[in-house]
Structures are given as structure tokens and as C-alpha cells.
Amino acid sequence: MTLTRRKFLALTAGGAAAASGLTGCGSRSSLGAPDELSLWAWTGSVNDDLVAQAAQGIPGAPGKKISLTRIGGDYKTKLLTSLAGKSLVPDIVGLNDDVATYFPNADQFLDLHELGADKFKGDFLEWKWKLGITPENRMMAYPMDTGPTALFYRRDVFEKAGLPTEPADVAAAAPEWDDFIALGKKLKQAVPGSAITDNITSLYQYALAQLPKRYMTPDGAYIGDGDHIKQAWDLAVRVVKEGLSANAQDGSTDANAVVTNGRLVAFVGAVWWAQLGPKNAAPKTKGLWRVTPAPGGPGNRGGSFLAITKYCKDPEAAFAFITWLESAKNQAQSFLDPVLFPSTPASYDDPRMTGPDPFFGGQRIVDVFADSAKKYPGTYFSPYDSIIGDPIKAELVNIEIGSKTSEQAWRDAQKLVDRELTRVGAI
Amino acid sequence: MAVSDALRPTATVSTTQDTDPSKRPNRFRQALPQYAAVSPFFVLFAIFGAFPVFFSIWLSFHSWDGIGQMTWVGLEQYSYLLTDPTFWKSITNTLIIWVISTVPMLLLALIIANALHNATRFRSFYRIAYFIPNITSVVAVTMVFGSIFSNNFGLLNAFMTSVGLDKIEWLSQPWGIKVAIATIVAWRWTGYNAIIFLAGLQAISSDIYEAAKVDGASPRQQFWQITVPLLRPVILFTTVTSTIGGLQIFTESQVLFGSSGAIGGPGDGGLTIVSYLYDNAFGSNQFGYGAAIGWALFVLIVLFSIINWRLIGGSDDERLTKRAARRVQRKIAAEQTAAGTAGKESTDAH
Numbered sequence: 001m002t003l004t005r006r007k008f009l010a011l012t013a014g015g016a017a018a019a020s021g022l023t024g025c026g027s028r029s030s031l032g033a034p035d036e037l038s039l040w041a042w043t044g045s046v047n048d049d050l051v052a053q054a055a056q057g058i059p060g061a062p063g064k065k066i067s068l069t070r071i072g073g074d075y076k077t078k079l080l081t082s083l084a085g086k087s088l089v090p091d092i093v094g095l096n097d098d099v100a101t102y103f104p105n106a107d108q109f110l111d112l113h114e115l116g117a118d119k120f121k122g123d124f125l126e127w128k129w130k131l132g133i134t135p136e137n138r139m140m141a142y143p144m145d146t147g148p149t150a151l152f153y154r155r156d157v158f159e160k161a162g163l164p165t166e167p168a169d170v171a172a173a174a175p176e177w178d179d180f181i182a183l184g185k186k187l188k189q190a191v192p193g194s195a196i197t198d199n200i201t202s203l204y205q206y207a208l209a210q211l212p213k214r215y216m217t218p219d220g221a222y223i224g225d226g227d228h229i230k231q232a233w234d235l236a237v238r239v240v241k242e243g244l245s246a247n248a249q250d251g252s253t254d255a256n257a258v259v260t261n262g263r264l265v266a267f268v269g270a271v272w273w274a275q276l277g278p279k280n281a282a283p284k285t286k287g288l289w290r291v292t293p294a295p296g297g298p299g300n301r302g303g304s305f306l307a308i309t310k311y312c313k314d315p316e317a318a319f320a321f322i323t324w325l326e327s328a329k330n331q332a333q334s335f336l337d338p339v340l341f342p343s344t345p346a347s348y349d350d351p352r353m354t355g356p357d358p359f360f361g362g363q364r365i366v367d368v369f370a371d372s373a374k375k376y377p378g379t380y381f382s383p384y385d386s387i388i389g390d391p392i393k394a395e396l397v398n399i400e401i402g403s404k405t406s407e408q409a410w411r412d413a414q415k416l417v418d419r420e421l422t423r424v425g426a427i
Numbered sequence: 428m429a430v431s432d433a434l435r436p437t438a439t440v441s442t443t444q445d446t447d448p449s450k451r452p453n454r455f456r457q458a459l460p461q462y463a464a465v466s467p468f469f470v471l472f473a474i475f476g477a478f479p480v481f482f483s484i485w486l487s488f489h490s491w492d493g494i495g496q497m498t499w500v501g502l503e504q505y506s507y508l509l510t511d512p513t514f515w516k517s518i519t520n521t522l523i524i525w526v527i528s529t530v531p532m533l534l535l536a537l538i539i540a541n542a543l544h545n546a547t548r549f550r551s552f553y554r555i556a557y558f559i560p561n562i563t564s565v566v567a568v569t570m571v572f573g574s575i576f577s578n579n580f581g582l583l584n585a586f587m588t589s590v591g592l593d594k595i596e597w598l599s600q601p602w603g604i605k606v607a608i609a610t611i612v613a614w615r616w617t618g619y620n621a622i623i624f625l626a627g628l629q630a631i632s633s634d635i636y637e638a639a640k641v642d643g644a645s646p647r648q649q650f651w652q653i654t655v656p657l658l659r660p661v662i663l664f665t666t667v668t669s670t671i672g673g674l675q676i677f678t679e680s681q682v683l684f685g686s687s688g689a690i691g692g693p694g695d696g697g698l699t700i701v702s703y704l705y706d707n708a709f710g711s712n713q714f715g716y717g718a719a720i721g722w723a724l725f726v727l728i729v730l731f732s733i734i735n736w737r738l739i740g741g742s743d744d745e746r747l748t749k750r751a752a753r754r755v756q757r758k759i760a761a762e763q764t765a766a767g768t769a770g771k772e773s774t775d776a777h
Contacts, residue, residue, distance in 0.1 A: 077709045080493040101712070105494040246579070249693055251686030252598055253573055257580040387711055390689065397693045401599040416513075423507060424713075 030311040031088045036067045037318050040082075041094035042075045044338040045144070045304060050330055059324050061317035066092075083108055089311040092318050099141050099305050100381040103134045109307045112139040115319040123328060127378025128343040132305050135218045140307055142322050145331070145340035147270035147302030148372035149209055151180075151294040152278070154285065155361065157265040161190030167292035167363065177207065177235055180266075180295035184244040187265055195246035196266045197239055198255050200400040201393045204236035206268045210299035215389065216382035222427050224388045225414050233392075237399055237406045247400055256281040268294045270301040271341045271369045279359055287358065291365045298372035303343065341369060348373075384426045391416035487718035497715075504719035514720065516695055517703040518727070520605065524699065525673035528609035528616075533665060536617050537658075540624030541650065554625070557618030569611055569682040573598070576607040598683065601696030608679045608697055616672070620665045627661030628654065663739045670731050674724065677701035700724050 032038040037058070039051070046068065053059075054066035069090070071078050076098070082089050083105075095102060102109070112132075117139055121129055124143050132141030151170070159165050163186060164173050174180040184196040197203040208214065211232065215224035223229075239245055246263050248254035258264045259281040269277060278289050306322045308315055324330065331342035332350035347353060348370035356362040382388075395413035398404040404412070421427045487504055491497040508514055543553055560568070575582045576597040584594045597603035631654065639649050655662075676699045684692035690706045691698025700720065708717025 074709065080712065083494045104492065108494055247596070247599065248579060249599065249684075251684060253570075253577045254579045254598075257577070261580065263579075390711075394689045394691075394695065397689065401596070401693045403601070403694050423716075 038090040039092045040090040047334040058321045060320035064317040091312040095305045103383045106140045141305035143343040144304045148369045149299035153266040171292040174295045194265045196244045198248045207232040209301040212377040298375040483718040489715045491714045492712045521699045528612040529669045532613040536620035539621040544628045561619040601694045604696035
């Protein structure tokens, strides 16, 4: 009796020890088998065929394979959790356009300069390349796709309103935001209910996306209360006051509905909106949409990156993979599926991209976006841009729903930003 | 009693053994298999329950972005919390949503339970029908309600325009958002509470009702004079659970507005305490602040549970008798100590 009990206890203790050994307390390892490099990305961020190819063997790194995990839900939270755990961290991770929020923790990722990234610098859009480099000149992230902006419009509605209908003529008629608003008023007269933005924050963000400056300078000074921000703010407020916003807030079912039922007849949007907006929400409008350079000039909103964590088993192989995946040829393939707009100008002439798009009446829309991407001046994103941007956007919404005046909302937004930045010790 | 009598001889034997120091460890070892058998729960609880709770206290005294170093900031998170207008707004929002969901919900549940209790046909069908909303996914429910309430093309607005009323921008106005969220909560939980009430109703003896009927009580009088008072413990249960649930509302605003960047929706009208916590911890990586909000929420829930319990739990008479009993006990204890220590009477006078 005593013997079996002792045996039982020994077994239990042994089992517990084995279990704790398996979880590898304190070991600093990356995820996956020794010859396998683990890649974390969210749904729709990489081309399936290319990854399947690398899962057989990474081109340029013999004997190594890629193992992709698609992270659903809250990607960033899961990535932070894994980095905080310091164990079983993926080798390669996708980072979204909030890449700068990782800058204070850039030591968690390898400096790609050291892996020889500069060799590929010439292949990429210069501004996109810079976005992955910290102010301390550490290259933390490697460019994936971009989000150049342009003006989407409904040709049929423009025709009904007696406005220019061909892309070149529309662009000529609305080179600046002022002209665009005037155009919007005519549209609204001809077709009541017409809107040129889904909501106030969309317009603000797309106006901001055209500017060479955002909320902070690279040396950490806050400029979010500057004239350039105030002008984008005032522009957005003006569009709402003219009744040209559909007041369909982001993420609501209305945001899709205004596209589906044809209220949104013109919209300055990023290239990915083509898919998310009209193609998904209003498939019946096939052939009616056109794209032309946006009023106010070229811009960029969105676009992601790849980074190699410091836990990576084989940095050379990981680097070989990301440079292969993001080569001009493969980025052109990623444009076909899942519609990632390349950051490599050489892709823009790839025959797979330049074909006419029947949804846009056979227009070669890639040309418009490629032009926007090449002419965009670039900007600096600070680690605190989302902390600053959120209160500003929230206060803009307060104007649109009529609960605050523009002056009051601006004051409140600045006060909130000041409080938040003081707390995180940014100013 | 018989069992304890039978065990008595063995117990005496073991006490005599206990006096022998060499035998002592044996008793613990004898109990070890039992401890080992119940340990999985405690081990899991320690890892996934107790550790996060205590770690969050520790965390709330730090500033931490999730990856880098944790820096000790003392009580700064809490002092920031107390002066944070958004935090207070989230409390007000939560309380408003809680009141406008819970009060109609419990009244409706009581009425439904009463109707179900008196129903003669299809009883199981009705019970299941009322319970189904509760087991439906809250995310799916919220998305459906999001479409019903949506500003431009919502079903509700379509209905309102068809009967000649003006459209209301439910999901843009702070109070409209609250009504929408409260409706979702009420829709999901009314049936659940009705079933709980029904169980309470069935426990009330029909003799009482028959006696009341003989005395000429109207159904209305029966309801307010018999049903409600006898249901008191059940009402307390539903109120406390709805309070705890109501103070933790999160999914509704997350699903309605989570993808818009501002988790509280326009004007932060739907910003609840938990959604503010989530937004701080997981949206802007302020884990220390998130933990501090969590503890503020804890204090709030304790506070409201006490209030509820005081308001509904136990009758005044019961509480008075308990208090009287305690007073008597204290008196006896005081007398005993006074008798024991004759010289310290001055201290006992307190």
C-alpha cells in the first residue's frame, strides 16, 4: 500500500517535472522545427502560392522551409504577447502600417542593415523604405505593400450631373480639394443624397495621407497642433458642413451600405479600397467606376512590413526569404492575390498588373496608383502617431454628429493629446 | 451522529499516535494522494486564476508597453485614473446602460415568468423559445442589432419612416448608442432571467394562492402581495448577476465600434469600463493603466453588490435580529474578559 502510494507520488512528481521541462521555462527559442522558419501574418497579407513554394524550401537558403501561421483576430496583441513571453517567438513577423509603434522596442528585431538590406534599397520606393528605419538608423522592417491614394468616382453619376466623365478630364477639373468640394456640390444638386466621403475621419485621414509631415518630427517634437494638421481638420469639417459626407462611421454596416446603394459617388481612397469598397459592397456597379489622380496630390495610406525577430534561428535564411517574397516579380504576383500594391516600382510594368480592370470599365487603374506611389513625397510616422491620431479622430466624429463645434473639438483634442503624450513620456 | 460515535475510538488512537513525534509526517503522507487528486484544479487555478489576479496588482504600479522594461511608477496610474475624464465618462456610460437594460429586463422577465407559469399549452416550447437568445452568440446578435439600428439603412429607421416618424441616427448619438446596447443586453438576458424567475415561482406552494383566492384576492394582489415577496431571494440573485454582468459590458461596443478605431463609438457614447480597459491595455499597450482600470472596476462591483444586497437581501427584521444577536454576543464577551482581567476595566469600557 505504502509502496504504491510512493510510486504514484514519484510518478506525479516526475510527470510535473517533465511538463515544466517541455514548456521550456526561461529558454530563448523561436517557434518551430530546426529547419523551419516560422512566419506570422494576418489573413490576406501574403500570396498563398508563394508561401506554399517557400514551405517546400526557401529559394536561396537550401534545406530551410517556411511555416506560415495565419493569425486571426487581434494580431498585434498576439504578437506582443509572444514577444513578452521571450519564448517560442516566430522567426519572421508581418507588421502593419503602425510599424513605428514598435520603434521603442526595435531591439526585439534584427537590424536588416547588418544582413545586407542596402543591396536591395534601389528596388524599392524610397519613402516606403524609410518608413521601416528608426530615427536611430536601425532598419527594423522590410517593405511589403503600399497604399497609394487616388480618386474613385462613378462615371454614370458624373455624366448625369453634366460633369466631365473621362479620368483625365475629372483630374483636370479637380486638382485641389476646393475644386473637389465644388464638384461635390454639383453632384449633390443633380443627384440628391450624393456624398464625396463616407464620414469625416475618412476625409481627414486621406487629406493627412498626402502631407509630408504628420504628428511628430523625427527628433520627437510634437507638431500635431500645427497649421498642416489644422488645415486637414478644417477641410474635413467643411465637407461635412456642405452636407457632402454620408455620416456613415467607420466599421458600421452603414459604411458598406453607402457604397452599395450608390450614395457615395466619389471618394478619395487608397488602392485597397477598390476591393473593400465597390467590388465587395457594390458588385452591381461593375463597369461604372473610374479612378483618377486625387485632388490635393498623391498620397499613401496603409501598407505593411516584414521583420525578423531577434529570436530567429537562421537570420540569413529568413532574410533570403523576405527579399525573395518582396522581389518585384513576386510582389506583382501578390497584387493579383490578395491585392497587395507593390512597393517595388519595377512591378508596375509587369504584364500581370497592367491589364485592364473590367470593374473599372477596362481602365488600367494600376497606372493611376503607380503614379501616385512614385510621386508621393513620403512622411515620418512616430511611435506615438496612433496615440495622437485617436483623440483627434474621435473629436472629429463629435463634430460630424453635431455634439461639438469645430473650435471646441479642436481644443479638446489637443488637450487630450497633451495628456496622453505626457503620460507616455513622449513630451 | 452515529458515524462520529463509531469513529471515536479510532480518533483517540490517532491522537495517542500523534504525541509520538516520529509518527507525525506519516499523517501528511497518508493524505497526499487526496491532495494530489484535487491538485489539478488548484494548479490550473493558481496559474490561470490567482497568478494573473496578483500580477495585475503588481502591474498596476508600473508603466509597461508589453515588450520593454516595466518601470515602477507607484500610484501614478491610479492618480491619473482619478483625474481622467474619459474614465469617469466610461463609468457613467456603463451605469446608464446598466440601468436602462436591467430595470426593464427584470420587470419584463418577471411578467414573462408569470405568464409561463400560468401557461397551459406548449409550455416547454415557450421556455425554450425564451431561453434561446441567451445561448446565441453575442457577436452574431450584436451584428444583427447593428444592422437594425444602423443610421442610414437600418430596419428600425426604415420602419420609423414608414409610419411617418423622423429617422434617428441611433449609432451616432451618444444616447442612441446606449439604447442600442441596452436593447441587445436586454434581448439576450430577459429569457434567462425569466427562466430563473419561473423556477422560483414553481417553488411557491399553490396552497398560499388558493388561500388568497378564498380570501378574495385579485390576481394583481396575488402577484404583488404573494409572488414578489416570496421571490425575493430569486430577485436578489438575478439583480446581483445582472449587476456584475452589466458592469462588465464589453462585447457589444467592441463589435459595434471596435473596427472603427474608436472603441466607444461616436462621442464615446458606448465606451464602457471594460472597453476602456481593453482599449488602453491592448489598443495603446498601456498595460499598467489597463490593470489599474481593472482594479477600479473591481472596487465598483464590490460596492454595487453590497448596495444590492443591502437593498434587496434579507428583510429588515432579519438584519435587526442579526445585529441584536451580535450585540448580545459582544456584551457576553466583554463581560467574560472583564471578569477575567479585573485590573483592566478601563480598557473594556470601550
